[in-house]
Amino acid sequence: MSITWGRESAARLGMSRREFLGFCTAMAASMGLSAVAGEAMAEAILAPRRPAVIWLALQECTGCTESMLRAEHPTLEKLILEIISLDYNEALMAGAGHQAEAARRASMAANHGKYVLVLEGAIPEKDGGIYCKIGGQTAKAMVLEAAAGAAAVIAIGSCASWGGMPSTPPNPTGCVGAPSIIKDKPVVTIPGCPPNPYNFLSTVVHFLTFGKLPELDHLGRPKFAYSRLIHENCERRAHFDNGRFAMEFGDAGHRAGYCLYRLGCKGPETYANCPSILFGDVGSGSWPVGTGHPCIGCTEQHVGFEKPIHALAALAGQTPPATYPRIVEEQGQGATLASAGVLVAVAAAAAGGGGMVMHNIGKREAESERDTRREEGK
Ligand code: SF4
Numbered sequence: 578m579s580i581t582w583g584r585e586s587a588a589r590l591g592m593s594r595r596e597f598l599g600f601c602t603a604m605a606a607s608m609g610l611s612a613v614a615g616e617a618m619a620e621a622i623l624a625p626r627r628p629a630v631i632w633l634a635l636q637e638c639t640g641c642t643e644s645m646l647r648a649e650h651p652t653l654e655k656l657i658l659e660i661i662s663l664d665y666n667e668a669l670m671a672g673a674g675h676q677a678e679a680a681r682r683a684s685m686a687a688n689h690g691k692y693v694l695v696l697e698g699a700i701p702e703k704d705g706g707i708y709c710k711i712g713g714q715t716a717k718a719m720v721l722e723a724a725a726g727a728a729a730v731i732a733i734g735s736c737a738s739w740g741g742m743p744s745t746p747p748n749p750t751g752c753v754g755a756p757s758i759i760k761d762k763p764v765v766t767i768p769g770c771p772p773n774p775y776n777f778l779s780t781v782v783h784f785l786t787f788g789k790l791p792e793l794d795h796l797g798r799p800k801f802a803y804s805r806l807i808h809e810n811c812e813r814r815a816h817f818d819n820g821r822f823a824m825e826f827g828d829a830g831h832r833a834g835y836c837l838y839r840l841g842c843k844g845p846e847t848y849a850n851c852p853s854i855l856f857g858d859v860g861s862g863s864w865p866v867g868t869g870h871p872c873i874g875c876t877e878q879h880v881g882f883e884k885p886i887h888a889l890a891a892l893a894g895q896t897p898p899a900t901y902p903r904i905v906e907e908q909g910q911g912a913t914l915a916s917a918g919v920l921v922a923v924a925a926a927a928a929g930g931g932g933m934v935m936h937n938i939g940k941r942e943a944e945s946e947r948d949t950r951r952e953e954g955k
Contacts, residue, residue, distance in 0.1 A: 580619050589659055590622075597858060606780055606790060608801040622660050623784040628785060629684050630691040631723055632666040635716040636709045636743050636752055637698025637783035641734040642668045644771030657778055661693070667711075680713040685726050685889065693784065696720060696755045699736040699743045703751025717758060724759045729784055731765045732797070733777055738766035739796075739878040746883070756797055765790055766797040768849075770875035770882075775854050776802040788909065798848070798876075807844035807872055808890075810852040813837065826869075837866060838890065843874030843881070845890040 582594045590597060598619060605615030634642070645657055646669075663669065664684035670677055698716075701708040706715035714722075724730055733753040735741035739754035752947045756764045767776050780799055787827065791799045808814065816822070816836040823831035824839055830841075838845070844866065849870070855863045865873055872878030874890075 580616070580623060582623070586623060586947075594668045594751055602678060604699075604775075605783065607775075607850075608779055608783065608799075614786070618782050618786045622782065627660060627662040627767040628781075629664045629688040630661045630666075630695055631664060631681060631685060631692055631696040631699065631727070633711075633716075633719060633723060634667050635696065635700055635711075635720070635737070636750065637734065637736050639697075640670050640771045641697045641737075642666065645774045645777065653922075657774065657781070658777075660778075661781060664688075664692070675712075681723075685723060689726040690831030691728050692726065693781065694723050694730045696730065696732045696737040699735055699740045699754060700758055701750035701752045708750040708752075716861040720755065720758055724762065727762070729765070729790060730755065730762060731767060731777070731780060733767050735768040735770045735875055735878075735881060736770050738768040738798075741768075741770060753864035763790065763793065764797050765793060765799065768798065768876040768878075769800070769851075773802070773849075773851065773856060776850070796878075802850045803848045803876065805848065805850065805853075807847050807849055807851055807866070810850075811844055811866055812852060813866060834869075835870040837869075840871045841886045841888060841890075842866065842871035843877070843884065843890045844872040845892050846880055847872055847877045847890075869910060 580594075580598070581810075582597070586597070587593060592600070598615075601619040602612055602615040603624070605612065605618055608614075618936045632642075665677065665681040667673075667677065670680070672680055698709075700706070700716045700720055702717060706717040709716040711719060732738045736743060736752075737755050739756070740748070740752050743750060743752045754766070756766065765780055767773075767780065769776075776799065779801065780791060783789075783799075791801055794800050794803060794805075809815070811817075812836065816834070817838055819854075821830065821833075822834040822839040823833075823835045823837055825831065826840065831837075836842070851864045851867065855867070871886065873882075874884060875882070876883065880890075
């Protein structure tokens with residue numbers, strides 16, 4: 578790649594030229610783009626212009642901002658803050674009160690039609706929206722005013738995407754996500770609790786490089802990040818396919834790293850790239866399932882925060898592998914016509930593709946409980 582790289586670039590971005598180019602190439606690849614796109618992204622990041630960003634914090638916990646800025650690896654948050662001009666963010670700016678609001682309005686006026694609006698948190702609508710007011714203005718009014726002059730709107734986190742945790746029944750503030758408020762322009766949603774900062778960075782860099790948003794799905798989520806089920810790329814998938822499940826937290830199966838489906842893992846009905854890009858940029862295992870906790874489905878409306886953790890995930894659309902081991906072979910016996918007939922009958926009786934898997938879950942469940950009892954000396 579032929580980019581202009583000097584000492585000031587290394588100081589500004591906190592990495593070497595080699596690391597920077599590797600990062601841009603990997604970012605392009607994770608978005609399904611070519612190495613040429615990676616070079617264009619590198620040039621866009623190095624360009625001196627930085628888009629103004631207005632970041633509104635609404636009915637939220639500041640977890641999304643924290644997630645952006647507390648990445649373990651110093652590169653990510655440095656890149657985010659270096660490629661944008663964060664003109665307004667209550668949690669980070671030194672100013673407060675009238676001073677902060679004046680800075681926001683000045684930036685919006687100076688960059689009308691060009692700034693990026695980032696929304697964090699849900700937007701209450703009940704009782705005229707009085708349950709979240711900033712500077713005397715309701716969150717809803719503030720969002721509509723800021724969205725009118727924005728070149729792009731990004732709803733970061735599950736709360737801004739559809740209402741998230743505050744919107745769970747009975748939803749006392751009547752809160753909703755940004756797409757329910759902003760109707761005249763597309764809203765990119767990056768759900769997650771917290772969302773992955775890498776997905777935010779990739780979306781901003783795509784906009785910076787190509788002047789347009791990445792391809793979105795029907796919920797406004799970037800397809801590069803939300804087109805695959807967590808279950809598809811999970812490191813425990815082999816255990817699921819072979820019927821090895823943790824039955825209780827701390828049992829033998831859990832300690833052995835078995836599949837967490839029986840503990841309520843929502844990976845089979847949750848779209849996100851968590852197992853591929855991980856969190857904190859610290860290497861393998863740094864995501865919920867990797868640390869032994871079932872996925873709670875935080876990127877999916879009506880799954881995360883609504884479906885109890887003990888409830889099993891829907892397995893619709895799961896396809897059993899073609900090379901599924903035959904039960905008779907596991908028991909060290911030769912296959913018989915009768916046993917083959919039983920397998921065919923089970924497969925035929927299954928309503929969907931997940932039938933064989935469910936059959937195996939039941940069989941292995943008993944084995945796993947027996948293993949646990951043996952391990953615990955019961
Ligand atoms: S059910 Fe959960 S833990 Fe098991 S393979 Fe799927 S995503 Fe991974």
